[in-house]
Amino acid sequence: MNEDIVIEVKGLKKVFGENVIINGIDLTVRKGETVVLIGPSGCGKSTLLRCLNGLEPIQGGSVFLHGEPVEYGKRSLNKIRQKIGMVFQDYGLFPHMTVLDNVMLAPLKVQKRPKDEVKTEAMALLERVGLGDKAKSYPSQLSGGQQQRAAIVRSLVVNPDIMLLDEITAALDPEMVHEVLNVVLDLAKNGSTMIIVTHEMAFAEAVADRVILMDGGVIVEENPPQKFFHDADTERAKKFLSTFSYSK
Amino acid sequence: MRGYEVLFAGNNFLRLLGGLWVTIRISLISIGISLVLGVLLGAAMTVRNRAVRAICKIYLEVVRIMPQLVWLFIVFFGITRSTGINLSGEAAAMIVFTIWGTAEMGDLVRGAFISIPKHQYESGLALGLGKAQLYGYVIIPQTIRRLTPNIINLSTRMIKTTALVSLIGVTEVLKVGKQIIDANRYDAPDAALWVYAAIFFMYFIICFPLSVFSKKLSDKFR
Numbered sequence: 453m454n455e456d457i458v459i460e461v462k463g464l465k466k467v468f469g470e471n472v473i474i475n476g477i478d479l480t481v482r483k484g485e486t487v488v489l490i491g492p493s494g495c496g497k498s499t500l501l502r503c504l505n506g507l508e509p510i511q512g513g514s515v516f517l518h519g520e521p522v523e524y525g526k527r528s529l530n531k532i533r534q535k536i537g538m539v540f541q542d543y544g545l546f547p548h549m550t551v552l553d554n555v556m557l558a559p560l561k562v563q564k565r566p567k568d569e570v571k572t573e574a575m576a577l578l579e580r581v582g583l584g585d586k587a588k589s590y591p592s593q594l595s596g597g598q599q600q601r602a603a604i605v606r607s608l609v610v611n612p613d614i615m616l617l618d619e620i621t622a623a624l625d626p627e628m629v630h631e632v633l634n635v636v637l638d639l640a641k642n643g644s645t646m647i648i649v650t651h652e653m654a655f656a657e658a659v660a661d662r663v664i665l666m667d668g669g670v671i672v673e674e675n676p677p678q679k680f681f682h683d684a685d686t687e688r689a690k691k692f693l694s695t696f697s698y699s700k
Numbered sequence: 701m702r703g704y705e706v707l708f709a710g711n712n713f714l715r716l717l718g719g720l721w722v723t724i725r726i727s728l729i730s731i732g733i734s735l736v737l738g739v740l741l742g743a744a745m746t747v748r749n750r751a752v753r754a755i756c757k758i759y760l761e762v763v764r765i766m767p768q769l770v771w772l773f774i775v776f777f778g779i780t781r782s783t784g785i786n787l788s789g790e791a792a793a794m795i796v797f798t799i800w801g802t803a804e805m806g807d808l809v810r811g812a813f814i815s816i817p818k819h820q821y822e823s824g825l826a827l828g829l830g831k832a833q834l835y836g837y838v839i840i841p842q843t844i845r846r847l848t849p850n851i852i853n854l855s856t857r858m859i860k861t862t863a864l865v866s867l868i869g870v871t872e873v874l875k876v877g878k879q880i881i882d883a884n885r886y887d888a889p890d891a892a893l894w895v896y897a898a899i900f901f902m903y904f905i906i907c908f909p910l911s912v913f914s915k916k917l918s919d920k921f922r
């Protein structure tokens with residue numbers, strides 16, 4: 453088995469009622485790789501990410517994290533989820549806890565690490581994303597961009613093997629998109645393994661090692677960003693990309 | 701005798717306080733039991749099992765559909781007559797207020813639970829929290845925050861509604877007041893105003909701080 457493979461998806465199938473959302477997807481993500489996942493709204497990008505950390509039962513195929521099967525509803529799932537950081541579009545910070553308490557919850561209660569050590573690391577990470585002075589604030593006192601940066605820190609603090617980012621700037625005002633995406637770029641530069649769902653094409657091109665276009669429940673095209681954005685193989689990809697450019 | 705003198709004549713004021721204590725006793729005991737049973741009912745109302753949910757819903761609607769006074773009569777006269785069990789007015793009152801309080805409390809608990817967004821659960825799970833941790837650290841604290849102001853509001857409603865129990869012969873504060881007024885009908889005709897004002901003030905002293913407290917809480921958790 454290849455040590456380098458973080459996530460391996462084989463023949464994944466996901467059905468909601470009568471709708472086949474994911475119809476046989478194979479995907480391998482290696483250590484340090486940043487994979488950007490794009491596709492039209494409703495094509496199943498979020499669903500795919502949710503299957504990767506067992507938030508959804510799957511109807512076929514399999515998902516492995518470092519060779520261990522990710523199985524919905526299994527007890528082993530808690531262990532596996534500690535190694536997968538997930539950030540959602542609407543931040544998902546816990547409103548009744550300060551930013552610092554949000555960040556420290558998983559390392560303290562799940563990983564059971566010593567409090568002093570956790571606090572030092574949490575503060576260092578908050579400083580790194582420019583939130584050092586917000587540690588004692590409640591989420592409702594933060595802007596959307598600040599909340600999202602805090603949410604990134606919260607999933608980062610447990611040292612996950614891979615981060616799944618699901619349209620994390622989609623709910624943000626344009627001027628805040630930048631500050632959040634810069635944090636993600638910084639992570640990519642420092643060798644984090646990530647799968648990123650985004651509609652920010654300029655960002656996608658800058659951050660990706662590999663771009664995947666999903667549509668109709670399958671992977672339509674998979675290429676390095678240079679190739680994908682400037683010389684796509686498929687008509688579908690060209691058509692999808694054309695929806696992001698304007699001409700009069 | 702002047703009206704206000706009646707208030708303090710003999711042990712009248714002490715009797716009023718005694719009546720108030722009956723009011724508080726009925727309220728506290730029914731609110732306390734309703735709280736416990738209401739949490740269970742609210743939890744039952746959110747389970748997957750449809751039959752369980754339907755039964756809870758029927759209970760809620762049946763309790764709500766009839767005025768509390770009718771319930772008091774049903775339990776006090778109906779049950780006493782038909783079963784021969786001799787229920788005191790106060791016991792009947794506590795039973796009725798517990799049945800009602802449990803239904804309303806259950807509905808509040810259910811509402812608070814389903815008002816927690818799905819992403820709060822998923823964010824917790826994605827962090828690797830176990831089920832007990834998820835509920836203990838994330839879901840229940842938020843539920844309690846949303847619930848507390850509503851529970852206080854319900855409690856003040858219940859306290860005020862206990863005035864009805866005088867109609868099944870319980871001598872709570874209102875009934876004591878009436879007795880005092882009746883006893884002084886001839887020598888102090890304007891006593892009614894003073895006695896009722898005193899009772900108004902007593903309810904106010906109990907309920908107003910609760911209202912303020914609940915307003916404060918709901919502003920804080922907004």
Ligand SMILES: Nc1ncnc2c1ncn2[C@@H]1O[C@H](COP(=O)(O)OP(=O)(O)O)[C@@H](O)[C@H]1O
Pocket residue numbers: 468469473491492493494495496497498499500
């Ligand atoms: N819990 C669910 N139950 C039923 N259908 C769902 C559920 N979640 C998502 N879907 C459907 O699955 C499809 C893919 O959704 P999603 O993964 O959120 O798309 P994307 O993230 O690519 O916009 C959509 O058509 C959506 O309506």
Ligand SMILES: [Mg+2]
Pocket residue numbers: 497498499618619
């Ligand atoms: Mg989505």
